[in-house]
Amino acid sequence: MAPELILYRGKITTLDPEHPEVRAIAMEGGKIVAVGDDREVRGLADSKTVEIDLNLRRVIPGLNDSHLHVIRAGLFFNLELRWDGVPSLSLALEQLKQQAERTPPPQWVRVIGGWNEFQFAEGRLPTLEELNTAAPETPVFLLHLYDSAMLNQAALRALGFNRSTPNPPGGLIARDTQGNPTGLLIAEPSALILYSTIANAPKLSLEDQINSTRHYLRELNRFGVTSVCDAGGGGQNYPDDYEVVSKLHQAGHLTVRVAYSLFAQKPGSELADYTRWLDITKPGSGDALLKVNGAGENLVWSAADFENFLQPRPDLRPTMESELEGVVRKLAENQWPWRIHATYDESIGRFLDLFEKVHRDHPIDKLQWFIDHAETVTPQNLERIAKLGGGIAIQHRMAYQGEYYIRRYGVESAKRRPPLRQMMKMGLPIGAGTDGTRVASYHPWTCLWWMVTSKTVGGTVLCDEADRLTREEALRLYTEGSAWFSREQGKKGRLAIGALADLAVLSDDYFAVDDDQIRGLESVLTVVDGRVVYANDEFAKHSPPLPPVSPDWSPITKWGGYDNSRPVPPVRAHQPILGADGRVWQTSCGCGM
Template identity: 55%
Template sequence: MPTLDEINRIAPETPVFILNLYRQAFLNKAALRVIGYTKDTPNPPGGEIQRDSRGNPTGMLIARPNATILYATLAKGPKLSYEDQMNSTRLFMRELNRFGVTSVIDAGGGFQNYPDDYQVFEELDRRGEITVRTAYNLFTQHPKNELNDFKAWTASSQPYTGSSYYRHNGAGEMLVYSAADFEDFVEPRPELPAVLEDELFEVTQHLVQQRWPFRLHATYGESITRFLDVFECVNKEVPFKDLRWILDHAETIHEKDLERVVELGGSIAVQSRMAFQGEYFVERYGAKAAENAPPITKMMKSGLRVGVPFVTAALVSFTFKNTLTAKTRMPLPATDSPIRLIVDNHS
């Protein structure tokens, strides 16, 4: 990991933003000037601007555990021209192709507004220049107004529309902000607010009524139990029957909840996060808990469809490590089961 001193020496005048997972970001002094962070800039909720003894920002941003501080800072940076965005996207796809990646799911993200921020991909699709098949989910951008976002989108677009290279994939992975159980294992598990159930119910009910597939970021067993309580209540009023839906990550899902996911027809998309945050997880929750985080074998024995995606923004250079981690977190796999998880269950 580079130090702030090293970044400032290498790039004294060029703004630099380096993201470490969704845990922290490093900004050099030039980036701090562009962003406008000073000693008077307050810490955002759930985030920290690290400061020196005089109160000035050092350039270190820390999610505690809310990663919005990282997304919001990146969004403040200089925006490329439209043509440069086109070229940058082509180069990013070429980098993915270089690692053998031919298809991805865009599960949305903070400050990625639809449809405005999707125009580059729309144009590349029209030109036939997309080299990575992309299925995109719509991610709400407005806390406390999530339902309005999804009502607008369900009225204006339909899942599975688009081309063979660029296709609408439904809602998620953020459905309501009160359900955001951030996965920073250095920090304590976030306690989700009491409003979660009511807010998640109204959004989920609307999506099921509209027959929109959805996915939901779900790291911890404690939050997943609450999510499933909501889904079961919705299912009683508007049946989930044959609707595709996914829990993303599920590192500490409770064994009793696996069957509940099966009963509602859901799937789970795990991730290789433990290969990169495993030591933090062990320090906080213990080695015994880490042995089954996530419990892939139990998931598969329960009859669940299990996919193994990876986060390109954070881990693009580790595609094959992500695949191998699905087996045993050993350097080399003993069988082809990691590949089968990806091809059979996440296509």
């Protein structure tokens, strides 16, 4: 049978050591059936084969985000004003002002994470006064990573917050000298205050949620993302909140492969949740486009060590082990892999004590379980993870919190957070990702750029050169590295015969552009399962149709998603960051050490 799709005259990086770079690739039945030179591959075509001239563009395996909250993000994408990548606060506030004017009551304007003040030319956060000036009547919820949120006066009125409103669980309401809420919510000791507050805002209808998810998947395709390990999320209940992604799959509209984990929702009921879920589904249930991956990233709420470097490291409760053990034993007994959120080495050590205990009764070293984040993990605990057969899913959270980390823990500590080079030397399974859309942006090229340059979005250089990755190393972590985390190694991440036909044709050459231009890359042709799911520039005629954004007042209709207009970090006059160790770290250039 002749191939359905052939791409030729390209610079195709396969990541296959037998054929590292080829000119042409053929796809049939969702798989790669041939790679090689133009003549031999094009010779397989018949009259029905679609052939596309790549014009010598760089091609890479499709990007695979090992930690993205894609299902939750899709449900809300059309409701959100994304400040991801916006280069100046003045532009961000103008967007907010215009969107407030376009948003009908009772809807809110929501800026839900994925940005920080260091990305702005002004180098600062907006003030509450600026929010109220930009949006005097429309409620605004402005989430800053996962450490705080700002509400304008209209939002305070909509929520009914006043002097007598108590602090909700998991946070503080900032107040003026008279006790009135100012509009600032502080996530301390956890992000529950942020979850619970935004949950009061109106949601989209089911029809609009389907539309929203389609547009979010298209946004990921725009950057060459073809696969995701979905990490669940607060408020994402199984199976109810999986209806939209299931409907898209049934309709043939799922343009990103999703392997999803089941996230415990209610403190105190985690074991009951997993006991129920084990009765109705199992890892691998589904197919290559949509399937159950396992449990996590939240196994029990008492094990969540909040990822906010503006606050001191939280101490997990003494009861954590007893609560976590029941869940982990249940999973191990039933051969369910899990992922578990762990920012700090202290948490990881306690988890490993428990995992080792369970392993003695129910071996876990073949399950492909893994730690999410692990910014401060030590060599000793890396060795323990390796012995138990675990992996580590890393993200670019330090690109968004690096300056905060330096202020609290100092310059030297920030240099190997997370210790990527050491993990690689040990041969640990590592998958790259973003943790989008709240604590960091979903933008994959910021992560690849961060791994190569060790820069924050504000331009602060964190790591010594020896601890930075080469471009090929970074790309491998974001492709074949991430495949391990859904137990699909050998099927994804390489452009080799028999592998899944997922790839991205890039706007510029990843291996040739200047370092800071890596962050500006996009896909101009994205293929998933052997079919074109996104196309732009000279390939635009191949782009499949997409319904208009709904509702029509959505911020996405006017502003789109990630702002990729200025990938280079802002140039500011060497603003110093005073580290906890008394040393000064310079932004923008990394000099003055």
